[in-house]
Amino acid sequence: MKKVALITGVTGQDGAYLSEFLLKKKYSVHGLKRRSSLFNTDRIDHLYQDPHIEDRNFFLHYGDMTDSTNLIRLIQEIQPDEIYNLAAMSHVHVSFETPEYTGNADGLGTLRILDAVRLLGLEKKTRIYQASTSELYGKVQEVPQTETTPFYPRSPYAVAKMYAYWITVNYREAYGIYACNGILFNHESPLRGETFVTRKITRATSRIALGLQDKLYLGNLDAKRDWGHAKDYVRMMWMILQADQAEDWVIATGKTTTVRDFVRMSFEKVGIVLEFKGKGIDEKAYVLKCNNPEYQIKIGKEVLAVDSKYFRPTEVELLIGDPSKAKNKLGWVPKISLPELVEDMMRSDLKLMKKDQYLKDGGYQTLNYFE
Numbered sequence: 094m095k096k097v098a099l100i101t102g103v104t105g106q107d108g109a110y111l112s113e114f115l116l117k118k119k120y121s122v123h124g125l126k127r128r129s130s131l132f133n134t135d136r137i138d139h140l141y142q143d144p145h146i147e148d149r150n151f152f153l154h155y156g157d158m159t160d161s162t163n164l165i166r167l168i169q170e171i172q173p174d175e176i177y178n179l180a181a182m183s184h185v186h187v188s189f190e191t192p193e194y195t196g197n198a199d200g201l202g203t204l205r206i207l208d209a210v211r212l213l214g215l216e217k218k219t220r221i222y223q224a225s226t227s228e229l230y231g232k233v234q235e236v237p238q239t240e241t242t243p244f245y246p247r248s249p250y251a252v253a254k255m256y257a258y259w260i261t262v263n264y265r266e267a268y269g270i271y272a273c274n275g276i277l278f279n280h281e282s283p284l285r286g287e288t289f290v291t292r293k294i295t296r297a298t299s300r301i302a303l304g305l306q307d308k309l310y311l312g313n314l315d316a317k318r319d320w321g322h323a324k325d326y327v328r329m330m331w332m333i334l335q336a337d338q339a340e341d342w343v344i345a346t347g348k349t350t351t352v353r354d355f356v357r358m359s360f361e362k363v364g365i366v367l368e369f370k371g372k373g374i375d376e377k378a379y380v381l382k383c384n385n386p387e388y389q390i391k392i393g394k395e396v397l398a399v400d401s402k403y404f405r406p407t408e409v410e411l412l413i414g415d416p417s418k419a420k421n422k423l424g425w426v427p428k429i430s431l432p433e434l435v436e437d438m439m440r441s442d443l444k445l446m447k448k449d450q451y452l453k454d455g456g457y458q459t460l461n462y463f464e
């Protein structure tokens with residue numbers, strides 16, 4: 094019998110990689126997608142199957158984390174062996190603008206999934222993975238952060254995810270549901286949303302090298318993150334649900350890097366060496382050397398400045414996870430290093446931006462949004 098999985102947030106970065114992963118494992122994969130006025134399935138279009146063919150193994154359903162009736166009906170119809178609850182308003186900065194919605198989708202949305210499983214009597218059948226986050230640690234209490242480090246959330250997003258974390262633990266203890274939190278540290282890829290800092294940097298670096306953009310504006314360059322590759326992290330989501338016992342797990346690389354160094358690494362991938370000058374809001378970066386004759390970029394050109402609009406009302410300064418439990422108990426280790434991640438993202442964005450250059454030269458409009 095094929096295993097059946099339901100992925101909420103199937104159109105997101107992790108949803109796309111997890112769908113690929115589970116389809117390779119011969120799962121029947123059902124994804125929850127929101128209705129949108131534009132197509133929002135770019136990341137999973139290569140997996141799409143015409144609804145008219147027989148023997149399909151990839152199915153999309155309209156739904157929303159704020160709609161209990163929809164979630165209950167879908168779970169009843171699909172009868173999933175595994176639910177991966179990845180859907181969320183996942184942007185930390187945006188959560189300060191939409192705190193109530195974030196609480197509803199990210200916090201109560203998780204309760205809706207757990208309670209649907211309970212109401213439908215699926216407690217013994219359906220295993221649930223909850224997409225928890227290193228943002229729970231927030232203000233530094235301990236370094237590196239482990240499964241026992243106290244939480245101190247610093248944004249409406251993190252507070253909503255803290256509710257989701259504990260309601261997952263509570264439903265496990267109260268009703269015996271196999272429900273686990275994966276406390277995942279930042280993970281990136283060529284499919285990362287364009288407004289998260291890594292992707293914003295790799296897109297801008299490519300555009301600046303190609304002469305399509307003048308400058309990159311960022312916020313806090315001193316923030317440190319433990320960055321891994323999303324492909325490694327979705328593998329662990331699946332491993333978590335195959336373990337003998339339902340538990341909570343930290344998934345991280347154990348290394349941390351500043352935003353500034355991520356910028357430096359991205360520019361180095363196109364042969365551009367940067368020099369950073371100034372501090373805080375006045376910090377800027379200039380081209381010191383360009384080792385690639387393909388790019389006509391002037392030495393001394395200012396390519397990066399700080400804009401306070403990207404500062405958060407409360408910031409998470411330092412994240413570094415200790416993945417020892419995942420390594421020792423499940424044998425998980427990340428296979429893709431940070432330089433390889435930057436390489437992967439830069440290769441992909443350079444290709445995309447060369448397409449933009451071609452379109453622009455042909456007089457067509459290209460995406461011009463850099464928030």
Ligand code: NDP
Nearest residue numbers: 102104105106107157158179180181183224226277279280
């Ligand atoms: P993305 O932002 O790329 O994807 C989020 C997904 O959730 C999208 O499919 C989005 O749909 C969907 N979604 C948002 N709101 C709703 C809603 N109300 N109802 C239904 N679907 C909704 O996130 P990632 O793939 O990066 O992350 C996956 C999960 O893991 C998220 O819960 C995130 O908070 C969490 N996480 C992510 C980490 C990371 O570094 N990437 C680290 C730790 C946790 P649409 O495409 O229509 O917008």
Ligand code: GDR
Nearest residue numbers: 183185226227228278279288289290291311312313316403
């Ligand atoms: P984060 O990711 O908040 O860690 O949440 P993001 O990439 O948005 O920010 C990382 C750090 O970079 C700093 N920063 C900027 N961030 C953005 N987005 N844009 C900027 O211009 C900029 N300049 C500096 C931020 O201040 C921050 O310190 C991600 C999301 O995927 C969450 O859903 C997930 O839970 C956590 O990772 C783990």
